[in-house]
Every structure is written in structure tokens, then in C-alpha cells.
Amino acid sequence: NAGVTQTPKFQVLKTGQSMTLQCAQDMNHEYMSWYRQDPGMGLRLIHYSVGAGITDQGEVPNGYNVSRSTTEDFPLRLLSAAPSQTSVYFCASSRDFTNNEQFFGPGTRLTVL
């Protein structure tokens, strides 16, 4: 099993550009989520999904969209990049949400100029 994969690992954008961060898992997990991690702060939830076709907003959803057309894939789209979106982005999955381990991808380091 590859676990949770994310692409790209690094990305530099200019203000106003859009892009999609890819996330895929091969563990047949129902729950998937996107976080951003900034220095001195805990991981903050952007969006999450409890199954294919179901998504919901987390703590910091503004400026991001998600979709979940399959169990495996959960892409995160930045609509119009801003310098405030410079961060490390992690995708995570778990079998379900209740008490199960969250498995993380290796992260995407995004810089917006």
C-alpha cells in the first residue's frame, strides 16, 4: 500500500493564480481531510469528507474548494492564491472518524508570492 500520497511536494505561485493539490489514498478510507500547518499554530482543518460525494467545511475554508468523486481521491483547489495561503498543506485519511488513526500524506509546501 502506498498509503496517502500528495502531489506536488513543493509549489510556488503568484498572487491570483489557481492550482489543485492532489491527494489519494489506497486504504479504502471513508474519512479524508485537508489541513494547513503554519509556524506556531496547530494544524487547522480546511475541508473534510466523510465519504464519496460528501464534503463539508472545516475551520478555515475560505479560498479553497474540494470535491470527492471517488473514495480514493480528495483534491484541494486554491481558487485565487493569496500570500496568506503560504503554508504546508497535509491531506489525511482514516477508516472512519470516531477513534481511528489519521494517516497523513507527506505534505505540500506552498509559497505564494
Add this chain to the structure above:
Amino acid sequence: RKEVEQDPGPFNVPEGATVAFNCTYSNSASQSFFWYRQDCRKEPKLLMSVYSSGNEDGRFTAQLNRASQYISLLIRDSKLSDSATYLCVVNEGNYQLIWGAGTKLIIKP
């Protein structure tokens, strides 16, 4: 926003010593609790869940105090490989985990 607070450290500890971290949470209705470990520039990984009666996994012991709303992690006989950031995580039962900012631990030879 519900909060999970941790001492950011760093804790500088000699190899072989015992070190303890605490984490406090603000939502008394929180349902489950975890410690994750994050190495520098890597993704978080589950270290252990925290159960009401306390639990141990080798050199690591986790405890929960619901009355005072804090969670603790004790590491005995610390190893150089224990150097990392330890993240406290709280499940509030609404599909959202709340993460502390982490406590950085540096083990010195």
C-alpha cells in the same frame, strides 16, 4: 474556537532522563484524545491514543484528567530518536479534530 494548549518548549533533556508534557483543552464535551509525533519537515504520525484509565506503550505513558481537562505524556529513559514535536489532539465529536501547536523535545547525548 475551541482551544488545545501546549507548552511550545523546546524541552532540552539529557538522554536517559524522564520528561513529561501536559496539554489542556477547553471543551469539556471532548470525546477522545491522542498524541501524535511530528519529525522536522515530516507529516504527523500517531504515537498513542489516550484512554480514561491511562495507558502505557513501552516507555510512553499517557493520562487523561477529565475533571481538570488536561492530558499528559510521560517519556521514560528518553532516546536520541525521541527528539521530535509532540502534538496533542482532541476529538470533539463533530468530525473535526482540534490540534495543539505542539511541544518540541530535544534529547541531548
